[in-house]
Amino acid sequence: MAQKPVQFTLNGEDKAAFASDGQNLLDMLRRGVGDLSPKYGCGQGACGACTVLIDGEPCLSCLTLAETVDGKDVATTSGLSSGSGIHPLQDAFMRNFAAQCGYCTPGMLMAAKALLDRNPQPSRDDVVEAISGNLCRCTGYEPIINAVLEASRSGASQPNG
Amino acid sequence: MSVEFRKDLFADERDDDLNEIGKPTQRQDMLGHVTGRSPFYDDHLFEGLLHMRCVRSPHHHARIRSIDTSEAERLPGVKKVIVGSDVPNNLNALLSLLDFGLDDEPLLSDKKVSYKGEPVAAIVADSERIARDAVAKVRVDWEVLPHVLDVEEAIKPGAPSVNGAYPANKFIYHGKYDHQKLRYGDVDAALRQADHVIEGRYQMSPIEQAPMETCGAIAAPETNDRFVCYTATQGLFFSLGTAAKLLDLSSARLHFIGGTVGGGFGGKVDSLHEPLAILGCMLTGKPCKYMFDREDEMQVGAPRGAERWYITDGVMNDGHIVARKFIGYFDAGAYTRLSSYAIIKGAGHLPGPYTIPNVYADIYCVYTNRTPATAMRGFGITGVDFAIENHMDKVANTVGIDPIELRILNAYRDGDMKAHRREAKNTALIECCQVAAEKSGWQTSDWVKQQSSLSGGGGERGQLPTHTATDQHGFVQDGQSGSYGGGSKRQEKSAYAETAAARAAPPAAAPPLRSMPVAQPPTQPARTPEPVQSAPAPAPATGPTAEPPQPQTRRSPARFSSISGLRRR
Ligand code: FES
Numbered sequence: 220m221a222q223k224p225v226q227f228t229l230n231g232e233d234k235a236a237f238a239s240d241g242q243n244l245l246d247m248l249r250r251g252v253g254d255l256s257p258k259y260g261c262g263q264g265a266c267g268a269c270t271v272l273i274d275g276e277p278c279l280s281c282l283t284l285a286e287t288v289d290g291k292d293v294a295t296t297s298g299l300s301s302g303s304g305i306h307p308l309q310d311a312f313m314r315n316f317a318a319q320c321g322y323c324t325p326g327m328l329m330a331a332k333a334l335l336d337r338n339p340q341p342s343r344d345d346v347v348e349a350i351s352g353n354l355c356r357c358t359g360y361e362p363i364i365n366a367v368l369e370a371s372r373s374g375a376s377q378p379n380g
Numbered sequence: 381m382s383v384e385f386r387k388d389l390f391a392d393e394r395d396d397d398l399n400e401i402g403k404p405t406q407r408q409d410m411l412g413h414v415t416g417r418s419p420f421y422d423d424h425l426f427e428g429l430l431h432m433r434c435v436r437s438p439h440h441h442a443r444i445r446s447i448d449t450s451e452a453e454r455l456p457g458v459k460k461v462i463v464g465s466d467v468p469n470n471l472n473a474l475l476s477l478l479d480f481g482l483d484d485e486p487l488l489s490d491k492k493v494s495y496k497g498e499p500v501a502a503i504v505a506d507s508e509r510i511a512r513d514a515v516a517k518v519r520v521d522w523e524v525l526p527h528v529l530d531v532e533e534a535i536k537p538g539a540p541s542v543n544g545a546y547p548a549n550k551f552i553y554h555g556k557y558d559h560q561k562l563r564y565g566d567v568d569a570a571l572r573q574a575d576h577v578i579e580g581r582y583q584m585s586p587i588e589q590a591p592m593e594t595c596g597a598i599a600a601p602e603t604n605d606r607f608v609c610y611t612a613t614q615g616l617f618f619s620l621g622t623a624a625k626l627l628d629l630s631s632a633r634l635h636f637i638g639g640t641v642g643g644g645f646g647g648k649v650d651s652l653h654e655p656l657a658i659l660g661c662m663l664t665g666k667p668c669k670y671m672f673d674r675e676d677e678m679q680v681g682a683p684r685g686a687e688r689w690y691i692t693d694g695v696m697n698d699g700h701i702v703a704r705k706f707i708g709y710f711d712a713g714a715y716t717r718l719s720s721y722a723i724i725k726g727a728g729h730l731p732g733p734y735t736i737p738n739v740y741a742d743i744y745c746v747y748t749n750r751t752p753a754t755a756m757r758g759f760g761i762t763g764v765d766f767a768i769e770n771h772m773d774k775v776a777n778t779v780g781i782d783p784i785e786l787r788i789l790n791a792y793r794d795g796d797m798k799a800h801r802r803e804a805k806n807t808a809l810i811e812c813c814q815v816a817a818e819k820s821g822w823q824t825s826d827w828v829k830q831q832s833s834l835s836g837g838g839g840e841r842g843q844l845p846t847h848t849a850t851d852q853h854g855f856v857q858d859g860q861s862g863s864y865g866g867g868s869k870r871q872e873k874s875a876y877a878e879t880a881a882a883r884a885a886p887p888a889a890a891p892p893l894r895s896m897p898v899a900q901p902p903t904q905p906a907r908t909p910e911p912v913q914s915a916p917a918p919a920p921a922t923g924p925t926a927e928p929p930q931p932q933t934r935r936s937p938a939r940f941s942s943i944s945g946l947r948r949r
């Protein structure tokens with residue numbers, strides 16, 4: 220099977236991997252370079268658990284061909300916290316009980332990060348819109364929406380808090 | 381997080397000196413969740429991991445004439461094609477670990493399939509993609525059989541027999557009855573005296589748990605001749621025991637690691653993935669992953685079963701419900717899984733949170749050619765609650781009483797006897813109704829506001845009935861369940877024979893074969909379980925109707941044989 224070399228940055232670090240024919244980015248991130256934070260929920264673009272940022276844009280990694288990130292910048296939840304501190308979004312998720320099983324959380328966080336990066340003072344409707352592609356079966360969404368709003372008030376839009 | 385604690389309610393029943401309860405407390409796994417480091421089962425990487433996909437039935441019901449796996453086996457990258465004969469002990473019932481019910485479900489079917497999606501072979505391959513390609517190359521020669529998808533159709537004479545262990549399509553309770561019985565007071569007599577008889581039919585749908593993480597497990601060879609299994613299961617020891625049984629392995633050779641579950645809601649107890657992943661690992665010597673994709677999860681993953689309920693209430697003009705009769709059909713799908721247990725839970729819940737002096741229920745666990753049902757949040761309870769609460773509204777409308785008022789009028793209160801013969805305590809329906817009315821702006825009378833769960837209980841309506849009408853309808857001859865002692869597990873494959881009378885008439889319409897007066901001591905029930913007599917004792921001739929004494933099991937209000945009725949008798 221044809222293998223294509225792919226070079227990209229992942230959370231600021233240079234990475235190289237071989238992408239097999241038709242391999243999706245989710246699989247390459249998890250098995251190819253060992254970043255297990257994006258999750259498989261459906262493989263069909265329906266749930267958002269696999270959301271990562273590519274050059275700052277939220278993307279569904281299960282529907283993204285791995286080879287297409289060659290030369291691009293990929294960001295995942297693994298890179299959200301810097302050093303020993305956690306990102307204000309993570310902190311707000313914790314304080315607002317915005318996760319139960321935690322499976323949707325990495326995808327939610329990346330969707331929220333993309334929103335705050337582009338719109339530091341979102342309205343509630345903006346938040347709802349931004350996470351509308353991310354399903355959560357546990358929390359009922361309210362705590363998640365509240366967490367994102369709280370993070371926006373605490374300056375989460377600054378890179379790495 | 382803002383949580384409203386109504387500490388004004390039952391304040392004097394509580395010391396309020398608890399350190400944790402009543403206060404929001406951070407989850408211990410929260411930091412892992414927000415940093416993406418919580419170790420879900422699929423977050424364990426293995427060199428050379430093999431992937432498993434199942435060949436599934438496209439039919440609701442079919443006999444397997446033959447399975448040809450040769451072409452699939454020749455596909456490059458296919459390591460093993462597993463069929464039923466490779467499974468060391470290929471028949472199981474989940475609750476057999478609790479000695480409850482017959483083994484009725486193969487891990488991989490080799491004789492017939494009873495639902496669409498039932499697995500008949502498992503491909504183990506280098507990649508998921510190769511496994512999928514190989515699935516398409518397995519040739520199964522099917523003999524399609526007539527199928528039945530409706531619970532009431534399934535128990536009619538001549539219906540296709542879905543489940544080999546229960547040919548009449550009904551689970552057998554306690555080795556005795558083809559349904560779960562509840563008898564409390566005399567419903568038929570009370571219905572005759574009621575001002576209104578109000579009937580309703582309620583049908584629920586199956587509901588998929590739909591966890592964000594699909595079901596799955598990874599097994600890998602370990603040192604010391606063991607297998608490690610990372611799993612999404614909700615019941616680690618349940619899955620461990622099930623895998624040990626199906627694979628005929630000592631559980632000491634299985635090292636299960638779980639506890640991080642990406643949502644379960646009940647749908648991750650069926651223990652289908654662990655044994656197959658371990659078997660794949662045993663047969664190849666390589667780490668093996670068996671995982672539902674989203675389509676499998678939605679189509680093959682077991683839902684909460686659908687329920688159909690018929691409720692007949694006898695109601696007086698003042699709104700008091702004097703009798704409530706249930707006929708329930710729980711759609712187990714093709715195999716038992718946890719449905720038999722759901723019904724026992726449901727029976728303990730009847731007639732809902734109300735004090736009704738005469739209650740009758742026949743609840744059938746019915747096999748149909750649908751996806752097997754399993755646990756989901758309140759299964760066995762939420763379904764019948766939907767029926768009960770809709771029926772309460774219907775009663776309120778018919779009798780012309782405010783629906784909140786009707787509920788409070790009939791609500792159970794501390795000290796009332798419940799239909800399963802335990803005294804109600806810590807009841808709170810009245811307070812719930814009051815708060816619900818207040819929050820929704822529902823106008824209520826002063827009488828409603830004055831009611832309390834703490835007072836008014838144990839009155840005439842809340843007493844143990846002096847007479848309970850019993851019957852033997854649905855009695856199963858030859859009722860060797862194997863579940864309650866008697867006979868080794870290997871010999872219990874024999875089918876149940878129903879009495880001709882019970883089989884000939886649909887159960888909803890079948891009159892009781894006989895009704896027996898039973899004397900009840902007027903005392904409150906004791907709190908300790910009482911051993912149930914196995915030998916029939918003559919009935920005391922003290923009932924209100926003169927009937928010849930019938931052999932029967934002694935009944936007492938303290939009769940209580942654990943939540944799931946598992947006590948050997
Ligand atoms: S896994 Fe990518 S959207 Fe669900």
Ligand code: FES
Binds near residue numbers: 317319322643
């Ligand atoms: S926290 Fe479980 S799916 Fe969102």
